[in-house]
Amino acid sequence: MRVGLAYNVKPADTPDHLPEDAFEEYDSEATVGHIENALSRLGHDVRRLPAGRGFVDAVRGAAPDIVFNIAEGEGGRCREAHVPAVLEMLGVPYVGSDPLTLCATLDKPVAKRLVEHCGFSTPPFRTFRSAEAFDSLPFPFPVIVKPAFEGSSKGVRISSRATTFGEARDMVRFVTETYRQEALVEAFVPGAEVTVGVLGNDPQRVVGMMEIVPKTVPPSEFVYSLEVKRDWENQVSYRIPPDLPAATLAEIERCALGIYRALGCLDFSRIDFRLDASGTPQFIECNPLPGLSPGYGDLPIMAERTGLPYLSLVSEILSHALARLGMASA
Numbered sequence: 544m545r546v547g548l549a550y551n552v553k554p555a556d557t558p559d560h561l562p563e564d565a566f567e568e569y570d571s572e573a574t575v576g577h578i579e580n581a582l583s584r585l586g587h588d589v590r591r592l593p594a595g596r597g598f599v600d601a602v603r604g605a606a607p608d609i610v611f612n613i614a615e616g617e618g619g620r621c622r623e624a625h626v627p628a629v630l631e632m633l634g635v636p637y638v639g640s641d642p643l644t645l646c647a648t649l650d651k652p653v654a655k656r657l658v659e660h661c662g663f664s665t666p667p668f669r670t671f672r673s674a675e676a677f678d679s680l681p682f683p684f685p686v687i688v689k690p691a692f693e694g695s696s697k698g699v700r701i702s703s704r705a706t707t708f709g710e711a712r713d714m715v716r717f718v719t720e721t722y723r724q725e726a727l728v729e730a731f732v733p734g735a736e737v738t739v740g741v742l743g744n745d746p747q748r749v750v751g752m753m754e755i756v757p758k759t760v761p762p763s764e765f766v767y768s769l770e771v772k773r774d775w776e777n778q779v780s781y782r783i784p785p786d787l788p789a790a791t792l793a794e795i796e797r798c799a800l801g802i803y804r805a806l807g808c809l810d811f812s813r814i815d816f817r818l819d820a821s822g823t824p825q826f827i828e829c830n831p832l833p834g835l836s837p838g839y840g841d842l843p844i845m846a847e848r849t850g851l852p853y854l855s856l857v858s859e860i861l862s863h864a865l866a867r868l869g870m871a872s873a
């Protein structure tokens with residue numbers, strides 16, 4: 544079938560007036576190429592559809608049967624919804640979650656409220672528009688301060704973990720002034736960090752769980768920050784499956800599947816947790832557009848290690864969408 548591939552690639556340079564991680568969420572040309580290749584090897588006629596203003600004309604010109612969407616979009620907290628919303632307007636089916644889920648997960652405070660309402664644990668939080676508005680918190684330090692709607696550790700630094708009021712206020716200033724959005728200040732969860740890959744729709748399944756293990760600091764001080772991600776070989780190791788008790792793994796799995804359903808994820812997603820002092824999984828965030836770079840993205844790494852090579856992963860994601868949409872693969 545004819546499969547469109549919607550994406551945003553990282554521009555070659557970051558203009559001086561933008562933060563160094565301004566384009567952190569976007570994919571590399573190589574990742575787009577890997578997905579394109581995988582879809583071609585699966586027998587599809589692939590058409591590249593760069594996201595942005597030319598997207599509508601490109602889709603209408605290519606007339607795809609379905610669009611494989613990895614586009615992060617450009618703009619505010621609804622940017623990830625642009626491509627699926629346009630596709631719905633044009634009557635073109637697509638792979639992955641719908642506009643509501645993409646907006647509700649990109650905005651972390653919104654996602655946390657929904658998840659908590661559905662009975663899952665997430666750290667207590669407050670949001671602030673400016674450093675001047677920052678005041679006392681109803682939970683103790685340490686806290687983490689991060690942008691309300693970013694991903695790929697954009698706006699998250701080692702210094703985002705704050706142990707005092709002054710440190711937290713400085714990071715609220717950094718986030719609100721640099722990223723022009725509210726700062727999310729949330730209780731810092733000190734235990735193991737685990738990310739969970741989920742695939743499918745009714746039933747969904749956990750494809751893998753991965754513990755991100757810091758090499759240079761104790762977990763209680765660890766932040767999977769921009770600095771750490773850019774030096775990951777020296778800073779972290781990955782454990783698949785996590786080195787945790789079976790009952791804890793079962794509970795993380797239960798939470799991941801429940802949250803995937805609660806947030807309305809479709810076809811594939813990755814959900815991040817940290818364990819609190821009692822070993823309870825605390826929801827950090829959900830990524831319905833997880834990175835799909837082979838050998839580098841968490842989901843492809845987990846899938847590979849649990850017996851699902853890259854080509855099969857791309858094939859399975861597409862198959863879930865086709866089955867859900869009642870379309871035959873040809």
Ligand SMILES: Nc1ncnc2c1ncn2[C@@H]1O[C@H](COP(=O)(O)OP(=O)(O)O)[C@@H](O)[C@H]1O
Pocket residue numbers: 666687689693694695696697699729730731732733736765766767768815817827828
């Ligand atoms: N409440 C928290 N407690 C402890 N660590 C956190 C918390 N929130 C975020 N982090 C750390 O910061 C990292 C990035 O935060 P996350 O919300 O996942 O943002 P991103 O969307 O950029 O991945 C996490 O992987 C984790 O290491």
Ligand SMILES: [Mg+2]
Pocket residue numbers: 695696815828
């Ligand atoms: Mg994350």
